[in-house]
Amino acid sequence: MSTRSRPAPPEPDRSTGPDDARYRALCSRDRRFDGRFFTGITSTGIYCRPVCAVRTPRRENCRFFDHAAQAEQAGIRPCLRCRPELAPAERPWSTQDAGDILLQHALRWLDDPAQHQVNDGSTLTRLAERLGVSDRHLRRVFAQHLGVSPLQVLQTRRLLCAKQLLTDTALPVTEVAQAAGFGSLRRFHAAFRQHYGLPPLQIRASRAPTRQPGVVWLGWRPPLDLESLLGFLAARALPGVELVQRAELRYARTLSLSSAGQTHAGWCTLQFEPERDRVGLQVSEGLLPALPAVMVRLRALLDLDADPAGFTPVLAPAFPGIGGLRVPGAVDGFELAVRAILGQQVTVAAARTLAGRVVEAFGAPCPDQADAPAGLLRLFPSPARLLEADAAERLGQLGVVRQRQQAIVALAHAVAHGGLDLSPHAPLSATLQALQALPGIGRWTASYIAMRALRWPDAWPPGDVVLLEALAPRSLGLSPRERQRQADAAAAAWQPWRSYAVVRLWADQSPASVAS
Numbered sequence: 216m217s218t219r220s221r222p223a224p225p226e227p228d229r230s231t232g233p234d235d236a237r238y239r240a241l242c243s244r245d246r247r248f249d250g251r252f253f254t255g256i257t258s259t260g261i262y263c264r265p266v267c268a269v270r271t272p273r274r275e276n277c278r279f280f281d282h283a284a285q286a287e288q289a290g291i292r293p294c295l296r297c298r299p300e301l302a303p304a305e306r307p308w309s310t311q312d313a314g315d316i317l318l319q320h321a322l323r324w325l326d327d328p329a330q331h332q333v334n335d336g337s338t339l340t341r342l343a344e345r346l347g348v349s350d351r352h353l354r355r356v357f358a359q360h361l362g363v364s365p366l367q368v369l370q371t372r373r374l375l376c377a378k379q380l381l382t383d384t385a386l387p388v389t390e391v392a393q394a395a396g397f398g399s400l401r402r403f404h405a406a407f408r409q410h411y412g413l414p415p416l417q418i419r420a421s422r423a424p425t426r427q428p429g430v431v432w433l434g435w436r437p438p439l440d441l442e443s444l445l446g447f448l449a450a451r452a453l454p455g456v457e458l459v460q461r462a463e464l465r466y467a468r469t470l471s472l473s474s475a476g477q478t479h480a481g482w483c484t485l486q487f488e489p490e491r492d493r494v495g496l497q498v499s500e501g502l503l504p505a506l507p508a509v510m511v512r513l514r515a516l517l518d519l520d521a522d523p524a525g526f527t528p529v530l531a532p533a534f535p536g537i538g539g540l541r542v543p544g545a546v547d548g549f550e551l552a553v554r555a556i557l558g559q560q561v562t563v564a565a566a567r568t569l570a571g572r573v574v575e576a577f578g579a580p581c582p583d584q585a586d587a588p589a590g591l592l593r594l595f596p597s598p599a600r601l602l603e604a605d606a607a608e609r610l611g612q613l614g615v616v617r618q619r620q621q622a623i624v625a626l627a628h629a630v631a632h633g634g635l636d637l638s639p640h641a642p643l644s645a646t647l648q649a650l651q652a653l654p655g656i657g658r659w660t661a662s663y664i665a666m667r668a669l670r671w672p673d674a675w676p677p678g679d680v681v682l683l684e685a686l687a688p689r690s691l692g693l694s695p696r697e698r699q700r701q702a703d704a705a706a707a708a709w710q711p712w713r714s715y716a717v718v719r720l721w722a723d724q725s726p727a728s729v730a731s
Contacts, residue, residue: 236710237279241265243525246319247672248711253280253299255291262286267297317346318360321353324640325369328376328396328474328507339365345640373397374410376507381418383431386503388415393475394504430486430495431510435519437492440539443722444517445487447543450563451554454571455578455593464489467588469581470546471597472512474505481583482591483509485517494519499583515544515639515670526672526712533709534719542714548637548668549630550595555663556622556655557615572613577601598631622655629653639670666714673711675703682706685720 240248255262255278280286293299343353377395392403449459458467464487471480481501487494518541527538545551558566577596607620629635650661659676666674686705687698709716
């Protein structure tokens with residue numbers, strides 16, 4: 216049982232309403248909140264998006280609106296700088312200049328090798344379609360804001376990725392070129408000579424002799440509460456799939472993923488070096504061709520891109536020392552969703568046992584077992600495996616109740632054939648609606664998936680027994696609805712970073728009693 220004290224309820228004089236949460240989101244300028252509200256500044260008579268680059272107005276001068284039309288009805292005119300008409304919404308992107316927010320979404324998409332193909336034309340076409348703009352407009356936005364084209368940005372990403380692989384791995388040059396996204400070895404050599412003025416192998420020859428071969432380093436912004444992060448992963452580690460060695464600061468797991476139209480499988484290990492704010496990643500031979508995609512997924516699993524400066528001021532009054540906390544993500548959205556279904560209304564230990572049985576029954580053997588860390592034997596089952604004719608019956612034999620059998624099969628069908636995207640790039644609202652439309656998936660499960668797979672920082676799973684007991688204990692004699700209302704009111708002070716509060720509250724309880 217953790218020795219941390221339960222957070223005190225918010226002080227009576229502290230602002231905890233939804234508008235105060237919106238003001239904190241406004242101060243953070245976190246782009247994930249763009250389009251979700253608009254801020255009217257009474258001192259200027261202008262309303263803006265939460266990502267506007269102007270100086271943050273004083274709280275007493277702010278009014279908040281769900282829709283731009285509400286602000287205009289109140290007699291407030293749109294900002295000419297951030298252009299509220301370009302904010303993302305539950306509709307396709309504007310075909311006008313979408314400005315900086317469009318650029319940021321495009322750059323984040325281009326940084327993920329799993330989201331694009333080797334063919335440059337196909338990559339940009341898919342990106343433009345996803346953003347709801349034309350190829351021509353996408354090029355115009357990049358030229359206006361960066362002075363370079365999307366292809367030049369993509370080329371730079373590929374070259375830097377190749378440089379890291381040449382320096383840190385022993386991959387043959389041909390495989391480096393393919394893993395970095397180059398269509399041919401000839402194009403790879405030409406690009407390297409054009410941009411760096413030397414052949415690729417000269418990069419490899421110049422690497423420091425003391426460098427650990429085969430280790431790729433991933434950094435983070437300090438502080439990092441590594442004990443809590445590894446504790447969370449250890450409590451949920453799947454037998455045969457994951458291995459957590461907390462004393463050695465080591466994590467390992469099996470993994471299967473698709474990259475450039477091919478499926479790669481194997482195992483990977485992470486060795487943390489907290490004194491240098493970094494973690495060393497090694498992958499087996501089967502995953503080497505997909506190393507860039509593996510790096511992106513593991514950064515999401517460990518929440519390495521979190522910025523503690525954003526959420527610490529909001530959460531520190533209730534949770535001292537929370538700046539080092541991370542919200543563990545997922546290496547695969549489908550895997551996380553299946554595990555969430557199995558964890559409905561049961562403890563972490565029970566969910567782990569059920570998931571282990573599913574892996575044993577449906578998971579394929581892990582390649583590269585000869586040199587794999589002890590215990591890494593199987594891959595998590597793919598959607599296709601859980602769609603086999605007798606899948607539901609076999610799940611029942613493993614102890615999975617009928618409602619969850621149906622939910623898992625429906626989820627597998629939606630991912631395999633229905634286009635359901637459970638990656639961090641998926642649109643939040645549409646994905647939550649699609650999940651809750653499936654049988655056996657309610658608001659708690661959808662919120663949990665949003666928190667870990669979709670990387671939503673303000674998830675708040677309703678009805679969670681641990682959260683309710685921490686914020687509205689049974690001893691108060693309240694009805695279930697009153698308990699939820701009281702918990703929601705207390706958590707309002709933590710918006711828009713409630714996901715971090717959830718993980719901290721769970722960590723304060725015994726792992727055996729926390730819902731998965």
